[in-house]
Amino acid sequence: MSSRIKYRLASLRRSMCAPRISTKITALYALLLSLILIITMFSMGLGIYFSIYHQAEREIDISVQQVLQKLENGADFTQSFWEDDPVLPGVVLRVTNITGRVVFENDSHFPPLEEVAASTRDWSPFLSDKNLRVADIGNWSIYHEEIDVMHDGSIYTLHFLRTITAERQFLKHVQQFLIFAMIVGFIFALAMGYLASRRILKPIRTLTATARKIEIERMDRRIKVPEARDELTELTVTFNHMLDRLQDGINQQQRFVSDASHELRTPVTVILGYSDLLARWGQSDAEVLKEGISSIRSEAENMQQLIEKLLFLARADQKRQVLHKEALELSELLADVMKKMKLVTKRHTVELLRNDPGTVCADPVMMRQMMRIFLENSTKYTPAGGRITVESVRRGGWLCVTFADTGIGIAPKDQKKVFERFYRVDTSRTKAEGVSGTGLGLSIASWIAEQHGIEISLESNLGEGTQIHLRIPLMCG
Structure with missing residues (x-):
């Protein structure tokens, strides 16, 4: 079985075990929107419920206050009692004596009080006055309250009743509508979450598809950058x-x-x-x-x-080249390198012009190798009888070391590439001068310099020689 098929099977197993990000976004979006809908619908339904019962309660309360006020003013339970409309429209008043017989009422079409009492619920509506009760008689719903009063030496019971049948039907329809709206809203939330997740994750799917198509032999594919800056x-x-x-x-x-x-x-x-x-x-x-x-x-x-x-x-x-850095007196190392260079170089004049002292934090073996590479390059590309000089000048917190020769020089177009691996300047020209090499020395020197924080610059002209400048940081103190 090929590695690509194994990879696809492993991806399939992972996708079956764990939900996709799009599924999670859809579920989260639907959950949040559903919670908002539920809270909104519940608040709306509770508000309508409270408004219906509170309105009926308010009308009964006003009617109670007006009837009691009229009784205090000496009114009797006669036909003239209704002259100033002591009860609000829709509110029925029934007055019973101590024996329970109705002695006065303004509407005889309401069900008898015995039936109202028998059909009364054991609990009061939510957030309502505890003295008020609801009686369910057939299709009727009646809100009622009883008050005992003393009038003309006799005890009477005032029964205030108000129908809330229409309001309850309206509330029922509202509740059904809200439940239907929540179901539709939940479905809408799922659909919107799905569409939103697809739109949001489309660049990621494109990225994934492009990554799957990329192979070592075809690394030229790139993903189109979306216009949105996110x-x-x-x-x-x-x-x-x-x-x-x-x-x-x-x-x-x-x-x-x-x-x-x-x-x-x-x-x-x-x-x-x-x-x-x-x-x-x-x-x-x-x-x-x-x-x-x-x-x-x-x-x-x-x-x-x-x-x-x-x-x-x-x-x-591979980051496996080990460096052993220590406090190193560079002037001593440079003097030793130049001394040995003079011993092995017989065809050129090799001079150490100036050698200022300075302590650097460096690997002595690597620093010696870097200096030898520059010197060997100078001897290799400098004709017999040429001059090679080295100078080390201290400037502030830096040691500026210059390797100069009077060799064949480097063309401006090649100067930026000489530190690349296997790059050799004008192969036909160097062969004509009797020069050969691998083109790896300056790459190694560049790496050593980079690991020590050394800045390298190059100056050269064809036929006029080359100068390599090193700017080496000194140790503080």
Whole structure:
């Protein structure tokens, strides 16, 4: 089974075990909107419920106050009692004596009091006056209250009644509508959540689809950046930037492998050629034997140096190249390097012009290697009889070290590329001057400088030599 199929199966299992983000967003959106709808509908229904019973309660209360006021003013339970409308429209008053017989009423069409009492609920409406009761008689709903009064030496009971049948029917219809509205609202919330999640996550789905199509052989695909400047735009830009860096890294790796293979092919070809030559003529011809052994050894040494440089850069790329930094007096190290350089260089004049003292935090082995690379490059590209100088000047918190030569120089178009791996300036020209190399030395020197916080700059003109300037930070105190 291929790795791609395994990856798809693993993704499918993960998607089956865990809900998708779109599902979570839809559920959350629907839940929040449903909660808002439920709270709104409940508040609306409670408000209507309270308003209906409160209105009836208010009308009965006003009627009670007006009837009691009229009785205090000496009115009797006669027909003239109704002259000033002591009860509000819709409110019925029945007066019973101590025996329970109705002695006075303004509407005889209401159900008898006995039936009202028998049909009265055991509880009062929510948030209503506790003295008020509701009686359910058939399709009727009656709000009523009883008050005992003393009038003309006799005890009477005042029964105030008001129908709330129409209001209750209205409340029932409202409740049904609200329940229906909540169901529709919940469905609407699910639909809106689904659409919103699809719209919000569309760039992510596009990003995922593009990522699935990207392969090592086709790293040129990029995600279209959305017009809206939001977090998804930042994610898209970051992803595209990551792809750019990956493509640069892969291209660099492929170029590195290609160049390394090319560099190794030449010495291997030479070694194989001389091996064949030795196999045919080496045993009978001493000159051929000597030349073959010398050439094979020379190419093997070149190959060894190339492999060591490749291993160095590979460890550097993998962050495995260890540095042992310590307090280092740079003037002593530079003087020692220049002393040994004078011993091995016979074709050039090598001078240390100025060597100011300064302590730096550095790995002495790496610093020595970096200086040797610059000096070896100068001797390699400077014709016999040329001059190579080094100068170290202290300026503030820095040591400025300059490596200068009177060599063939570097063209302006090549100066920015000389620190790239395997880059060699004008191959045909350098070969004509008798110069060869791998193009890795300056890359290693650049890496060492970067790890020590050293700034490198280069000045050069064709035929006038080259100057490499190092700006090295000194240790404080």
